[in-house]
Amino acid sequence: MIELQGDAGMKGNFATRVAGSADLYKVNKRKPYHSVNFVIAHDGFTLYDLVSYNVKHNDANGEGGNDGSSDNFSWNCGSEGETADTNVKALRSRQMKNFHVALMISQGTPMMLMGDEYGHTRYGNNNSYGHDTAINHFQWGQLDAKEKNHFRFFAEMIKFRQTHHVFGREHFICKNEVTWHEDNWDNCDSKFLAFTLHDDDGRDIYLAFNAHDYSVKAVIPSPPEKRRWFRVVDTNLESPDDFVTEGVPGLGKTYNVAAYSSILLEAKL
Structure with a gap:
């Protein structure tokens, strides 16, 4: 998925992944749905943070920022963290939608991180398991606020995948x-x-x-x-x-x- 961030030399690999990763899974009678596709998992950055931070910000974890992975494959779209720059915010919105489109049209089984449907942020903390705070709590108010834009796009894209079997073939393309x-x-x-x-x-x-x-x-x-x-x-x-x-x-x-x-x-x- 780092192809979507503009990394050089990744187009062929991106094409292979959206086509079902036959190079990895077309063995032992496996099917495309045996592969689990994801952009974000429970560890690491949320989708919002993936497009908002170049580096981890883990000082709140009490380990001097030394915990958590330093390899996040992220891009802050021109400004680190929260910003009032409307151009940066618009680019981040596009990038989150781009990632979601790529995930939903890929052959295989898609996996999403809860909260990405409204743009949950942990403010750059990529190892937040120890926090019983808003960093990890589902923010229903933010979901309601994004209902007609970000959340709507994510929901409609999921529905579109479900109603078009061309995205979920039982054999490799x-x-x-x-x-x-x-x-x-x-x-x-x-x-x-x-x-x-x-x-x-x-x-x-x-x-x-x-x-x-x-x-x-x-x-x-x-x-x-x-x-x-x-x-x-x-x-x-x-x-x-x-x-x-x-x-x-x-x-x-x-x-x-x-x-x-x-x-x-x-x-x-």
Whole structure:
């Protein structure tokens, strides 16, 4: 998932992971659902902290900040910790949505950390097990405050996965089930990935992830016969336009994928 943060040379690995990690699990009659996909686990940063802190802040643990891992694979989006910078806050919001999209469209079994659905923070503490405080308590008030934006996006993305079997195949993806719109696999500086997941009933899904710090004009492939592309997700847009369940029609042959954003298109009649 560090591909989404703009790390060089990670695009191929990212593609392998969202496709179900056949390199790791296609043995001993295992299926894609035997792999557990996650961005965040109970140890380490929360999703909010992953995009808000470059280093751990564990002084409150009483061990001089020496406890907890120093390898968090995080990026603070330009400012360490809490900030009033609206540009940084907007980027962090996009990044959290990007991570969630990647998790929900990946083959395998998704796992989320409770609290990420509203953006829970431990203020950079990545080893907080000993705190019986708001650092670890579920914040229902924050969930209510995010109900119409952050939480809504996360909930709708989960529903979308549940209603589209193309994301949860019981076999590893075959060549005729995915088209990688790539000619830049060997370029370590390429941080744009686009692909189409093909469905037997024509409900293809087109996905694009742009981890560059500039927009990319993506060429949209032709939809299946008698269908049109509808934009369901664009993480660069404000709520509720960032996720439109029924989709937005009228797309052209290209789409401007903004910096640090992702899009999802669905082929519909």
